[in-house]
Amino acid sequence: MTTPTTDSPARVRRIYDGHAGLYAPSVVTEAAALLDAYLATAEEHGLDRKAADDEGWLALAAAEAVARKYGRPATERTSTELHQLVRELTAALTAEGLEVVPTPVRMGVGVAPLPGGPTWGMNGGLAVALYTDSAWELMVNATRTTSYTIHAPATAAGAAEVAQMVHGVLRGDIPDPFRRNR
Template sequence: MEAPPSTQSIDKVSALYNGRRALYAPSVIAEAARLLDALFETAERHGHTRTSDHIGELATAAADATASKHRGPKEHRQAAEIHELHRELTQAFTEEGLTTTRCHVRLGVAVEPLSDGPRWVGRTGLAVALYTNSGWELMVNTSRTRVFTIYAPATAEGAREVAAIVHSILRGTLPDPFRADAR
């Protein structure tokens, strides 16, 4: 079993990701933090300390490298893989207690808003799409919308993390990325 990342690295990676116009699954944050820990260990073997000013870019390198790994597939996904991931996402939304609804986004899975949560364009909820060449993409469930990438693995576990993020936005416990003051 892989060792958990250090709190210091989680904090550094989280601070970097929080300043970006995207959302990051907990597993991606942990993966980037573990990479940062490994980079710091290597730097320390070469006489640098974790607090050295001249190695501050290691956190950016770890965050960027990990995010790019989850931005999209190396090769285009086949229709069967997209269908399976949509099925996993639909199941994950259901497990989160969310209600799926008709989707206005191409290749997306949509959920209704919660009665006490934020609203978009009347009573519209959110949708998540996954394409042949993309990662998870969050949108308002309308035909014209802004898009926010959710960096998460394209796996069943990643679908569960995406569903949890969407649920948190619908509950209002995560900032609404579609609001101007959110980012």
Template sequence: MDPVTHEDDLDLPPLHPDDMPPQLQEALRRMSARGEGPVVDMATGAVVAREGRLVTDAPSDASQARVRRIYDGYAGLYAPSVVAEAAALLDGYLATAEQHGLDQKAADDGGWLALAAAEAVARRYGRPQDERTSAELNQLGRALTAALTAEGLEVVPTPVRMGVGVAPVPGGPRWGTDGGLAVALYADSGWELMVNALRTTSYTIHAPATVAGASEVAQLVHAVLRGDAADPFRRAR
């Protein structure tokens, strides 16, 4: 006779919030918004919802604001997708802390969790673990040129090695003798923003080295050229 297997003996995988029906997702959000702490998966002990949000929802506004404040204190530029990724990691840190009986304020009273999340994600978009190939660099260079053009910016020659020059925009700030900026991506670097000149300081644009990341880079460069974003060259003086 085959042994009888009880439901309690089954090694079932945890149910991911995204796999739940919409009605259950909304119920979990409401339960977690009551101020009684996070909603926990009884089978695994994992937090599935907190403060009216599923753990798989978009990053919380509070965590995004905290990450932005940290990045605003640095000289580099940070793409929106990087801010969102760091905020999601911070939300995960806070959910784990709540799982261990700590509320958010006690868990990150000194801001160390927010700083750890921001810096861990930023490091992913600086120097790569493996050097990029020539084919990858060529593809991303073409993607950057296309993205800058799509932003309505004028791509110009540059003395910056492997760089793409960008002309200044009317009414915007100017740098150096040419007035514009340049962006470069190397085999062992992230996206780098420079003055369009032979001798220049560079600042990392933390963004994915992908076609989508190139679009974010172009948008950030456009914001600097308009004067709408913090100018790393002037803030470093």
């Protein structure tokens, strides 16, 4: 894999910032590397990098291709895999210093709000869930809620990135995905 240029991660991040989901740093890095590979191929065909992606189609293609990779899994996860990932998420949230709380969300892990941070719903917290056929999903810790996909690997490292992102949302560092016109 090529090393991303300084500009490629910024271009991919701008694309992802316009989408409803949340995107882990590793996903941005992977999409930036794919964009650089697309641009290198364009150069091999005699095109200038700027001219090759003047309208941003290659950047969009790279961002979309990588995001899709972390959406629905190619095959459904087993219950053993799913429970292991939920345990890894719980450990990662705790390692982030977050309070894990009960949740009505099936296969979810509830997270208490942070003092001074934004709140949602009746109890103010969030929940993260992962299902046999889904990506990580962020939602308000409530029975009925809207979920937002967190594009991140379904691995221990991905669980750690999800925990960091949830912490960022709870602190208000990451734009609130539940707020209209974010």
